[in-house]
Amino acid sequence: MASENGADVLYLSGNLVGSGEPAVLKLALSGQAPAAVVAKGAPLVEPVGIAVAKNGTLFVADRRASGGESGGVFRISGGKVELIARDVRTGTPVVGATLTLDDSALLVSALAPDRDSAQVRLIELGTLNQAIVNKVIEANTGSGGVHRAHNRNFFAWADSTLPGPGRHRGGVYALTP
Numbered sequence: 001m002a003s004e005n006g007a008d009v010l011y012l013s014g015n016l017v018g019s020g021e022p023a024v025l026k027l028a029l030s031g032q033a034p035a036a037v038v039a040k041g042a043p044l045v046e047p048v049g050i051a052v053a054k055n056g057t058l059f060v061a062d063r064r065a066s067g068g069e070s071g072g073v074f075r076i077s078g079g080k081v082e083l084i085a086r087d088v089r090t091g092t093p094v095v096g097a098t099l100t101l102d103d104s105a106l107l108v109s110a111l112a113p114d115r116d117s118a119q120v121r122l123i124e125l126g127t128l129n130q131a132i133v134n135k136v137i138e139a140n141t142g143s144g145g146v147h148r149a150h151n152r153n154f155f156a157w158a159d160s161t162l163p164g165p166g167r168h169r170g171g172v173y174a175l176t177p
Contacts, residue, residue, distance in 0.1 A: 096145025
């Protein structure tokens with residue numbers, strides 16, 4: 001959710017009714033206006049996680065943007081859709097994406113490329129350099145969401161499964177990138 005010109009708006013992703021095209025939509029939470037299409041079709045394949053910068057730029061994690069089971073991250077601004085990170089293996093069913101308080105870095109919940117080991121992909125937006133945050137959470141085999149506190153650079157990461165026989169209830173961890 002974001003605030004634009006004093007009004008709350010909700011961004012969501014999925015497939016358009018009728019055409020089935022992948023899309024990112026914007027819905028005003030006041031009034032009866034229908035959802036507006038922000039971006040649709042290629043290069044989007046399966047958009048699943050969205051973070052909104054203060055200037056209105058959208059960052060969208062796409063589960064299959066790099067082909068097969070490999071995803072990517074797009075930046076959407078001014079109608080332009082740009083791939084900024086490729087080969088991001090996202091978890092299922094949830095993909096979390098959040099920005100640092102100053103919008104300088106994007107954090108995306110992911111899995112290691114070669115095994116079911118949780119990580120958070122950190123993308124420095126000025127340079128597009130990437131880093132992996134996985135201390136403690138790498139023991140988890142599921143990748144849930146990553147979220148930032150309202151007015152602080154305090155992050156929580158959620159797991160969809162915990163390791164060990166019969167342990168499938170998930171967990172939440174404090175994350176310090």
